[in-house]
Amino acid sequence: MIPGEVIAKDGANGAECAGQEVAVIGLGSMGIGMAASLARAGAVVSGFDPQPAATARLKAFGGLPAAAPAAAASGKRVVVSVVVNADQTEDVLFGPDGCAAAMAEGGVFISCATMAPERARALSGRLEQMGKLFLDAPISGGSKRAAEGALTVLASGAPEAFERAAPALEAMAATLYRLGDAPGQAAAFKMVNQLLAGVHIAAASEAITFASREGLDLAKVYEVISKSAGNSWMFENRIPHVLEGDYTPHSAVSIFVKDLGIVMDMARSRSFPVPMAGAALQMFLMTAAAGMAADDDASVARLYAQVADLALPGMAR
Amino acid sequence: MIPGEVIAKDGANGAECAGQEVAVIGLGSMGIGMAASLARAGAVVSGFDPQPAATARLKAFGGLPAAAPAAAASGKRVVVSVVVNADQTEDVLFGPDGCAAAMAEGGVFISCATMAPERARALSGRLEQMGKLFLDAPISGGSKRAAEGALTVLASGAPEAFERAAPALEAMAATLYRLGDAPGQAAAFKMVNQLLAGVHIAAASEAITFASREGLDLAKVYEVISKSAGNSWMFENRIPHVLEGDYTPHSAVSIFVKDLGIVMDMARSRSFPVPMAGAALQMFLMTAAAGMAADDDASVARLYAQVADLALPGMAR
Known part of the structure; x- marks a missing residue:
């Protein structure tokens, strides 16, 4: 039996992340809305996307554009990755200017891309060896619900990863399914x-x-x-x-x-x-x-x- | 544009069929419930099914068992056919002891089997040549809703066929989709x-x-x-x-x-x-x-x- 629970918010974004520094990597139709929801909940959001157009959208709600994933994630205890697949996620973490080395010791990497479970397990394993946490957290709900902070998040990972990610998840999601304590289960x-x-x-x-x-x-x-x-x-x-x-x-x-x-x-x-x-x-x-x-x-x-x-x-x- | 309308009942069976004689051919899990719904709405129900066990179930709510489709349908202005497919429907209408010749002049044959549109059109054409009406009326909803008189009926046929079938349809269905004026469209x-x-x-x-x-x-x-x-x-x-x-x-x-x-x-x-x-x-x-x-x-x-x-x-x- 996998431990599971549904956490439904009342829908109103509060100040879950007041003053917390969060990095968002990938500012497409989903990522930009999630960054905006984090900012609305009081987070200081730094962001990176290779598309120059994303910079203006990030600035529009006070986000801080960075020149690379590492620069956005530098010293952060919460990094949200909203890219397309496992290869991009691997690049965001371990590629040149990747987040893995740059983020804070004990910080959590919230991985939202849809990918095969074995890829999520492999990425998690590498990151944990560096003393950092990985939350397997694929999302659904579309860009409108991303902008409203009303996504559905399917998540699995270590209890400490959930604990550290909780304020950011509350800001971004209306429903969180907690599907197990190992990355790959949510995937x-x-x-x-x-x-x-x-x-x-x-x-x-x-x-x-x-x-x-x-x-x-x-x-x-x-x-x-x-x-x-x-x-x-x-x-x-x-x-x-x-x-x-x-x-x-x-x-x-x-x-x-x-x-x-x-x-x-x-x-x-x-x-x-x-x-x-x-x-x-x-x-x-x-x-x-x-x-x-x-x-x-x-x-x-x-x-x-x-x-x-x-x-x-x-x-x- | 096919004319269409949804007729939703309030759910309570009234006396839509008070005193009306209706034949039901095919008393399986769907047909028996439909026959019971007709009886509850005041109809005098005669029924036929080749399975002897159906006789007892029909008698349980005052239905009148018949020895053949023709005997059940004899002189009736409304005949409901709840068999499995087009071949069985053809047999019920035009086989030995079939309903087509036996039912009343101007009566309506409500055909509930799922079948190809061309089969529905062919059966309808033959029956109309005998001066009787055909309503193409496949059903959905399962045996529980059949027993409650709460089926969904998809129906197409001539306006006179709808008019003649209306009391029986109201007794059997919660939702009626009127999908056109030619048999085959509902199919x-x-x-x-x-x-x-x-x-x-x-x-x-x-x-x-x-x-x-x-x-x-x-x-x-x-x-x-x-x-x-x-x-x-x-x-x-x-x-x-x-x-x-x-x-x-x-x-x-x-x-x-x-x-x-x-x-x-x-x-x-x-x-x-x-x-x-x-x-x-x-x-x-x-x-x-x-x-x-x-x-x-x-x-x-x-x-x-x-x-x-x-x-x-x-x-x-």
Whole structure:
């Protein structure tokens, strides 16, 4: 039995981090909102992102731009890493100008990237040998909830890591699942979620275009299905993008190419078959190969429509 | 644009069918509950089922057993057919002792089986040539809601068919989606739902056994995922069967072998690719082939577990 608990906040950001110095590495759509939530909770936030545009966004709420991860993390007891994958996280920690050596002795590195459990365990092991703590803390909820300090965080790690990270987690999250005392456990929960989420996006895309092929009123299909046994969180959330023909990337196709790839690698390494995840990955790969890798993941529906010469809303035939 | 409306009842069964004679053909777990709901609403219910055990259940609430579909439907203006598929429906209508000739001139045949749209259209066409009405009316909600008169009915057909069927529909359903004025439209909506439902059961089964392979606490996985973006109606509804090791068939594996087969046939006939439905169908076929065709559809999880030598709750290794 893994120890577990849910900590729900009342939603109002307080002064959990008053005066605390926190570094945020990675100021994309998620990281910038998390940095802003930390600042709102009273933290002194230093940040780094290789994209120059991030500097202005950080300054807008009083954050302090740094020239490298090490400079942002220098002497800090809390470092939040909001990058895309395990390789970037490794670079943030152990690359040139990395955080591992620079952060305070006994400080905690809160790692938010989605990655294979074994990668989280390996990074944690290296960091702990340097006398610092690692919290495996993948996030979900999207950029809007990141900006509101209302993310869901799946976390596992040593009790001291949780203790040290608590004020920052409270500032950034509405719900914290405490999923175990070893890094890698939270990563595994996140991958189970991503397996389902990826399959459901592909299935929603297949179903709505199948409905189009059958000549059905797609708005009516959405209304009926979203109240029926065929519903999924992803169907309900993503199909409106298809109905509006709006593929502005809230979450890009490339994210699920990556995450379903991790699921496939994990499963293969344990000789475990995942044919549903495999079929979904192929659909995301086809969509990326057709030029839509950076578009919203509901673009899988556009791929089906292109293949079958169907005109979804907003699509030229 | 297909005309559509939702009619929600207040939930309390009234006397919608007071004194009306209604025949119900097919008294399985769904049909018997629907017959009981009709009787509760004041209908005089005659019923037929080839299984002798159904007779006693029908008599328990004052229903009148008949020896054949024709005998049950003789002279009736409303006949409800709650059989498994298109072939059985065709037999109920046009087979020896079928309802088509026996029912009243201008009466309505409410067809609840899940079937391909073209089959619904063909059956409707034959019946209309005999001066009788056909309502394409697939149902969902399970046996408990059938018994409560609280089903969801997806329906399409001529306005007169709806008008004649209205009291019976009100007695049996909590929600009626009126999806068009031609038989086959409701069938197509139902197949879109079944595509998603089938994929989601297979995905839920894959994900929970993948989580088991990763050594995660499955009750915790259920708790986290059912509140996360990876959730689906089916994950939330079926995974408790897995956690309890209870495969008593609420809905059998064979149902999705059938329904995903219909989806595949429909899609192929329109040259439309459905790889997600295809992968799911293979998982249901493997589960059926492994001897679990008549067990609950969450048995797909047992198939994954057997293949990977995992012990889910209630399973001998």
